[in-house]
Amino acid sequence: MTGAIRCECCGTMIPITPDDLGREVVCPISYRLVSVPAAGVAFRTADTPDPRKRRFALFAAVLVVVLALCSGVGLLVVVWAPGADRSAPPVAGDSGRDVAVRPAGLEGETGPRTAVVSPITPVAPAAPVVPPGKTGVPPEATAPGREPPPQAAALTPAPTPSVVPPAPPAVAPPRPDPAPETVPPPVPPKRPQQRKLISRLDLRTTAELEAELLKVREVGLDTAAAPNTTVGLVKTAAAAAARGGIYAGPIVLSKVRADLAELPFRVGPATVLNRDAAVTLGGLSQSFRHGLGRCYAADDPRPDPAKVRALLLGDPEGASEWTVPAAVPCLRQMLPGEVAAVRGTACEAYRRTPGPAALDALVAAAVFDTDFDNRAAAVDALADRDPADVTVRLAALLDYPWVPAVEHVIEALVALNLRPAAAVVAANLTQVSAELLSVNAGGTAHAVRREMVRTNHARNCLLCHAPSFAAGDFVRGAVPDPTRPLAAGPAGYSGGAQFFARADVTYLRQDFSVVQPVPAPGPWPAHQRFDYLVALRSARAGESKPDDAGRATALRFALEKLGGDGGRADGPVAEVRSFVGETARMVSVRLTPEPTVRLYFAEFGKPLLALGDDELSVVLGLFRKRYGEAGRYALIAYLEPLRTSGTAAEQATAAALLARLGSAADWALPLTPDERAGAGRLATTGSGPIRAAAGELLLTDLEAPRRFPKEFLAILTGPDAALRAAAAEALGRQPYLEPDFYIALARAARDDVQSVREAAAAALVTLKRVPKVAEPELATSYLARREWDTPDAARKFRAGVFELLAGLAPAGETWFELLAAAATGGTPTDVPAGEVARLMGMHRDVPAKSFADLVALLTHKDYGAAATALLLARPRQANGPLVDGLKATQPSARAAAATLLGKTAALNSSDPLARDQWRTAQDALSAVAVTDPDGDVKRAAEAALKVLTKGR
Numbered sequence: 036m037t038g039a040i041r042c043e044c045c046g047t048m049i050p051i052t053p054d055d056l057g058r059e060v061v062c063p064i065s066y067r068l069v070s071v072p073a074a075g076v077a078f079r080t081a082d083t084p085d086p087r088k089r090r091f092a093l094f095a096a097v098l099v100v101v102l103a104l105c106s107g108v109g110l111l112v113v114v115w116a117p118g119a120d121r122s123a124p125p126v127a128g129d130s131g132r133d134v135a136v137r138p139a140g141l142e143g144e145t146g147p148r149t150a151v152v153s154p155i156t157p158v159a160p161a162a163p164v165v166p167p168g169k170t171g172v173p174p175e176a177t178a179p180g181r182e183p184p185p186q187a188a189a190l191t192p193a194p195t196p197s198v199v200p201p202a203p204p205a206v207a208p209p210r211p212d213p214a215p216e217t218v219p220p221p222v223p224p225k226r227p228q229q230r231k232l233i234s235r236l237d238l239r240t241t242a243e244l245e246a247e248l249l250k251v252r253e254v255g256l257d258t259a260a261a262p263n264t265t266v267g268l269v270k271t272a273a274a275a276a277a278r279g280g281i282y283a284g285p286i287v288l289s290k291v292r293a294d295l296a297e298l299p300f301r302v303g304p305a306t307v308l309n310r311d312a313a314v315t316l317g318g319l320s321q322s323f324r325h326g327l328g329r330c331y332a333a334d335d336p337r338p339d340p341a342k343v344r345a346l347l348l349g350d351p352e353g354a355s356e357w358t359v360p361a362a363v364p365c366l367r368q369m370l371p372g373e374v375a376a377v378r379g380t381a382c383e384a385y386r387r388t389p390g391p392a393a394l395d396a397l398v399a400a401a402v403f404d405t406d407f408d409n410r411a412a413a414v415d416a417l418a419d420r421d422p423a424d425v426t427v428r429l430a431a432l433l434d435y436p437w438v439p440a441v442e443h444v445i446e447a448l449v450a451l452n453l454r455p456a457a458a459v460v461a462a463n464l465t466q467v468s469a470e471l472l473s474v475n476a477g478g479t480a481h482a483v484r485r486e487m488v489r490t491n492h493a494r495n496c497l498l499c500h501a502p503s504f505a506a507g508d509f510v511r512g513a514v515p516d517p518t519r520p521l522a523a524g525p526a527g528y529s530g531g532a533q534f535f536a537r538a539d540v541t542y543l544r545q546d547f548s549v550v551q552p553v554p555a556p557g558p559w560p561a562h563q564r565f566d567y568l569v570a571l572r573s574a575r576a577g578e579s580k581p582d583d584a585g586r587a588t589a590l591r592f593a594l595e596k597l598g599g600d601g602g603r604a605d606g607p608v609a610e611v612r613s614f615v616g617e618t619a620r621m622v623s624v625r626l627t628p629e630p631t632v633r634l635y636f637a638e639f640g641k642p643l644l645a646l647g648d649d650e651l652s653v654v655l656g657l658f659r660k661r662y663g664e665a666g667r668y669a670l671i672a673y674l675e676p677l678r679t680s681g682t683a684a685e686q687a688t689a690a691a692l693l694a695r696l697g698s699a700a701d702w703a704l705p706l707t708p709d710e711r712a713g714a715g716r717l718a719t720t721g722s723g724p725i726r727a728a729a730g731e732l733l734l735t736d737l738e739a740p741r742r743f744p745k746e747f748l749a750i751l752t753g754p755d756a757a758l759r760a761a762a763a764e765a766l767g768r769q770p771y772l773e774p775d776f777y778i779a780l781a782r783a784a785r786d787d788v789q790s791v792r793e794a795a796a797a798a799l800v801t802l803k804r805v806p807k808v809a810e811p812e813l814a815t816s817y818l819a820r821r822e823w824d825t826p827d828a829a830r831k832f833r834a835g836v837f838e839l840l841a842g843l844a845p846a847g848e849t850w851f852e853l854l855a856a857a858a859t860g861g862t863p864t865d866v867p868a869g870e871v872a873r874l875m876g877m878h879r880d881v882p883a884k885s886f887a888d889l890v891a892l893l894t895h896k897d898y899g900a901a902a903t904a905l906l907l908a909r910p911r912q913a914n915g916p917l918v919d920g921l922k923a924t925q926p927s928a929r930a931a932a933a934t935l936l937g938k939t940a941a942l943n944s945s946d947p948l949a950r951d952q953w954r955t956a957q958d959a960l961s962a963v964a965v966t967d968p969d970g971d972v973k974r975a976a977e978a979a980l981k982v983l984t985k986g987r
Contacts, residue, residue: 038078041067042202051965053078056286058750089445234449234596235407236442236589241375244405244439247549251489251567256285256296256498261292264513265497267532272502284542285498289624296625298488299617300542303635312361313509313539319365320510323357327369336560340376347384360390367396368538371548372492372564375406382409386416394420402435402443403547403567414447422453430459434469434612435546436485438570441469445593457597464590465600470576474618477664477671478697481618482574492548492564493521499539499566504724510538522714523560532571543568571617578869616675619668626665634673640724644681644688649720653729655695656710659702660735667702706736715739718746727755734758736766744773751779756788763791767798774806781812782806784836785819792821793832800835810843814850818857818864818871829865837870838883844877850877855888858898868897876901881909886916891929893920903935910939914952918959921976928973933963957983 039048049069057073151543239247268285275282284306289296308316326346330338347366349355357366363385370381384399385393397420400413417425418512432444448456463469474481496514514534515521545566553563623767634643635987639654646654658666670692671779679691696702706714710732717729730750735737740747751762763783766776783795795816799805805813817836823829840847854875856862864871875898881889886909892902906913919938920932940956960983964976 036768038076040069040071040076041501043089051076065788070345079223087534128739156295176860208378229585234446234592235590237439241405245551247439248405248489248549248565248567251487253490253565254488254494254570255490257494258294264288264292267501267874268497273504276504279985281632281636282501283628283636284501284540286542286624286632289628293572293625294589296621297486297572298543299571300566301544302542302632303637305635306542307367308509308541310509315361316364316539317510319356319362320369323365323369328476336379339376340374340380343373343377343385344380344706347380348387355384355387358384358387360388360392361391363388363392367399372550375404375409377405378404379409379412382412382416383489385413386419391424394424395428398425398432399547401447402429402432402440402551402713404882405549408444410446414450417447418451422451423455425451426453426456429453430456433459433590434465434466434485435487436470436581437487438583439734441586441794442589445589448593449790452597456596460597464594468580468583469586470583471578472614474614476615476619476622477668478699482578483614483618483621484572484574484578485614486570486572487567488570489551489565489567490545491553492566493559497534499541499545500536500545501542503535503537508535508537508539511535512538515559516560517557519558571614573621573623576642579879606953616672619675622670623665623668623672626668627662630662630666630669631672634669638724639728640722642675643670644669644685646725649717650725652710652713652729653717653721653732654726655692656706656714657728657732657735660706660732664699664702667696671696681866706732711739711742715743715746719744719749722735723754727758730755730758731761734761735764737768738770740766740769740776744775748775748779751776751783756786756791759783759786759788759791760794763794767794767801772802774808777802777804777806777809781809781816784832785816785821786815787821789824789828792816792933793828797834799839803831805839807849808839809845810847811853813843813849814840814847814853818853818862818866820863820865833866837874840874841877844874845879847878848880850881851875852882852885855885855892858889858892858895872898872901877902878905881905881911881912887919888921889913890916890932891928892924893935894925894927894937899931906935907938907942910942911952913939914956918955921959921963926969926972929967929969929972931961933960933972933975933979936960940979940983941985951982 038051038053040051041048051071055071056076058071076104084958130392237244256268266289266651272282283302284300285295286300286302287296306694315334327338327343330342330346332339346355347355349357356362366381366384370377378400379483382397385396385400394417397416397924401417403412404410423570426448429444429448433441435441435444445460470485472483472485474483487839493515494517496512501680512535514536516533546569548564548566550562551565553559554559556563574714620631633639637643639646639650643651643654655670658670662669674689674693674696677685679686713728714736716733718726718733719726721729728744730753733743733746735744747762747766750758751766753759763780764782766772769776776797780799781797784792784799786792786795799813813836817833823832854860854871857866857871858868858875859865884907889902889906890913892898893906895902906917917932917936921929921936923929923932934955937960940953941958957980960980964973964980965975967973
């Protein structure tokens with residue numbers, strides 16, 4: 036039993052059997068799927084072809100042609116293939132235009148949906164008879180080894196009687212039937228030519244789609260309001276690298292750039308490729324760049340598609356280095372900006388490549404490519420993949436905030452007959468809008484808008500990748516300079532670099548890319564690549580709901596085709612995506628990105644859900660006290676994906692934690708005694724990261740220094756510089772401290788890290804009190820040599836500490852010798868000599884061992900006056916050191932000692948207790964006046980003797 040059904044796209048009659056009833060068959064011309072009705076198709080038994088009947092049929096056909104020409108009616112062309120014994124109904128031509136099958140009723144019709152042809156094309160008044168199985172092309176065009184053409188040739192209308200008919204062409208004699216043994220076996224068409232699309236919902240051309248994409252809002256690093264953002268990011272990354280810290284990417288700007296807070300930045304170790312993958316990507320990128328460069332002609336900015344095909348696919352029967360999974364990331368990054376033919380070749384490369392990366396690339400091409408043929412090729416390639424994997428990836432894009440993309444998803448789902456997706460389709464139909472949403476995150480309803488945005492690819496390298504500061508970085512490339520011409524083709528990133536980027540670190544991934552015109556390109560090409568992705572932002576006041584009519588129509592069509600009876604999904608409806616995690620993250624990073632960065636970089640030593648109970652309590656307490664609502668929303672954003680996609684244990688733990696985070700009022704409560712006690716224990720016994728977190732939590736508690744003095748001192752002297760600085764700041768807010776805390780603060784004032792020194796000095800200045808046991812530590816810190824970012828920072832620090840020491844100097848005998856040692860050069864210092872001299876002069880008490888230093892300073896240009904004043908104020912203690920000074924090596928030192936000795940001895944002459952010292956001074960000066968080899972010293976001694984003996 037055989038029958039036939041006509042393809043509404045090209046008019047070809049497709050042979051069918053009773054087994055095809057209620058199913059879909061492929062048209063051999065248009066490669067569309069055509070639905071076969073369940074009833075109403077006539078079948079008849081096929082007879083065995085008879086050679087005599089074929090000869091008679093051929094003779095009759097020739098006779099009909101001759102009679103038609105003679106009568107002026109027109110020319111009928113009869114084309115048939117061996118083995119056909121049925122005639123077909125007339126076929127309408129399509130005027131040489133592309134046609135697309137789409138469901139009736141999508142433009143507002145109320146009747147039942149049936150396949151219709153759009154656009155409507157003129158129909159010839161007399162269509163030729165095409166037997167079933169014929170294609171309307173010469174037999175040699177369908178000979179074995181050739182691919183069938185994509186569409187039958189358009190039919191020529193018959194001329195009117197008023198036109199003189201042309202001379203009849205010569206009729207070729209009938210061709211004898213070939214012998215059965217000489218007929219080669221039929222060759223099936225190549226898979227790349229198959230087209231699985233059942234209905235084309237999106238009838239837009241490539242130009243129309245790209246014009247629509249040109250209206251999408253643009254985001255970027257450097258804007259009119261923030262023109263130097265790129266330079267600032269590079270400085271931030273360089274500073275982080277210099278101190279061995281973490282650079283988390285452009286997300287660090289989220290607090291000051293709300294437009295960047297809307298972007299789906301990746302954070303944490305997931306942004307970095309492992310070493311092997313990075314080395315492979317770098318090698319393949321270089322290889323492909325060189326290979327693609329050979330595909331360009333000297334006068335054409337576009338690569339030759341044929342050469343690109345040879346580069347990517349190589350031997351049609353063999354393997355290629357570009358059809359392996361490791362090559363997919365390179366191709367997806369470098370080919371989206373090329374012409375449609377090159378992107379089509381990439382689809383064929385992905386078809387031949389196993390693995391999930393190639394599957395993702397095919398799904399992206401099927402949904403986002405603006406060229407219909409490329410989308411069709413990608414859908415056809417998806418037919419070879421696991422339907423479950425394809426269904427999951429396509430269904431995840433049903434809520435994409437660009438209606439053409441949703442239509443492309445549905446075209447693919449229906450073409451591949453992926454019925455399990457009906458549940459997700461039904462779920463999306465229940466959602467009021469795919470773009471304007473009300474999301475309950477953290478117990479609060481947030482009005483948010485999902486919006487597709489675009490970014491200029493070459494102008495925003497550092498929006499997606501990390502800066503590179505070392506020539507040995509993996510996958511290193513130059514960041515194009517917008518003030519210099521950008522080379523066309525694959526060398527567009529090689530010259531004129533301000534900075535460098537490393538592509539093995541990726542913070543942002545685009546969904547697809549399109550080359551678009553730029554109104555004011557400057558020195559760059561007039562057409563530049565733009566990357567498209569989805570942002571999530573807060574809805575503006577009074578913002579209206581987007582028109583989702585097209586999306587809803589497409590979803591209803593998908594449900595009708597994929598669902599069960601009555602267009603309903605088989606089984607339960609899937610859960611609608613809530614976007615709770617995305618919303619919570621957007622809210623959090625706009626307040627501060629720090630808690631998000633800490634969570635994803637596992638700064639507590641291990642992932643959040645792997646922490647013990649006490650450790651988890653410390654982290655939650657820290658986020659509550661230090662970050663407030665930003666910490667709560669960061670935790671919600673981190674836990675929400677784990678609630679649905681983690682292991683069973685992770686899902687249970689995440690759900691329990693999310694329940695604890697649901698109330699803003701509970702989150703604002705103070706620390707409990709148990710939380711404080713746990714932090715106190717872990718501040719000394721926990722692992723390094725947890726110990727730091729516990730210490731950080733203790734710093735938020737004003738009573739911690741009193742409750743946990745030992746733990747607090749451990750923080751102030753611990754390895755974490757940020758914690759040391761925070762601890763110093765916290766101590767400055769205390770009304771009273773034990774002496775041990777003052778000593779620790781004084782020592783912290785000479786910390787190797789400038790921020791700690793500044794915090795400690797500020798705390799001591801605020802406290803306005805330093806116990807005597809801490810004075811030497813403070814003086815040591817004041818005199819210590821340290822590196823400062825700026826001279827102003829050093830001056831500010833010294834001014835604060837000098838004020839403290841000046842108040843302590845009158846009774847500061849315990850640290851005078853430190854000043855004397857710095858003055859004589861025994862202790863290196865950067866403190867100006869004038870400041871040290873002023874502090875020395877403020878002392879009332881001078882230790883005995885410092886008098887010799889004062890004598891040595893008598894001739895110093897900065898310290899001489901202070902030393903003289905201090906010695907004169909203490910004549911009894913100064914007599915012996917001055918006598919010893921008469922033996923100094925330098926004549927000037929001996930002369931200065933002789934001069935001052937005369938003055939101090941004269942003062943001693945009136946003191947009965949010091950008369951022995953007077954005689955000692957007289958004897959020493961008399962000897963110097965006679966024996967010293969230097970004339971100036973002799974004269975100074977003689978003058979001193981006169982002063983000494985004056986008045987006696």
